[in-house]
Amino acid sequence: MSQASHNTFSGNNITKNAAGIYISESSNNNTFHHNNFINNTMQVYDIGAEFPHIPSSVNIWDDGYPSGGNYWSDYTGGDANGDGVGDTPYEIYANNQDNYPLMKPVVLADSPNEETPPNGSSTQKSLNPALPIIAALILLILVICAVAYKKLQSSKTSLGGETKASITRLKNDLTFFRKRK
Numbered sequence: 001m002s003q004a005s006h007n008t009f010s011g012n013n014i015t016k017n018a019a020g021i022y023i024s025e026s027s028n029n030n031t032f033h034h035n036n037f038i039n040n041t042m043q044v045y046d047i048g049a050e051f052p053h054i055p056s057s058v059n060i061w062d063d064g065y066p067s068g069g070n071y072w073s074d075y076t077g078g079d080a081n082g083d084g085v086g087d088t089p090y091e092i093y094a095n096n097q098d099n100y101p102l103m104k105p106v107v108l109a110d111s112p113n114e115e116t117p118p119n120g121s122s123t124q125k126s127l128n129p130a131l132p133i134i135a136a137l138i139l140l141i142l143v144i145c146a147v148a149y150k151k152l153q154s155s156k157t158s159l160g161g162e163t164k165a166s167i168t169r170l171k172n173d174l175t176f177f178r179k180r181k
């Protein structure tokens with residue numbers, strides 16, 4: 001994020017990055033709320049706060065109370081009254097803090113979590129590769145049946161042909177004998 005201001009970032013999983021949010025310079029009055037900051041080496045890295053010759057940025061890290069702020073995996077505060085909002089702010093940098101850190105990760109309905117996939121998606125994933133195999137098996141069985149039926153038909157006709165031929169031969173023999181008599 002560089003020279004970016006007045007944006008709202010909400011409903012994101014920000015997980016296992018070197019820097020969850022990287023602020024290079026002059027990015028102010030952005031609002032971050034209901035995001036999950038999980039196991040980033042630096043949850044937020046503001047280069048302006050790290051180096052004195054670069055001006056630091058000031059952003060808003062919560063949506064007030066009772067709406068709340070963000071979930072931070074390294075938040076160590078407690079929740080004595082059990083309202084799901086941490087009792088002490090989550091400190092990021094000077095003038096940057098989440099006043100209402102969430103005690104539990106935000107449940108994001110439209111993006112399945114990789115670590116704990118919902119049951120619906122996992123069954124869909126295991127069902128989908130099986131479907132073409134089942135279809136192929138049915139097709140194979142149908143082909144085998146068709147081949148077997150054809151063979152049966154052809155053997156019947158050849159049998160019929162043989163029987164007809166032998167009957168004609170018998171008839172010929174009979175007429176031959178009758179003529180001799």
Ligand SMILES: [Ca+2]
Pocket residue numbers: 078079080081082083084085086087
């Ligand atoms: Ca509380």
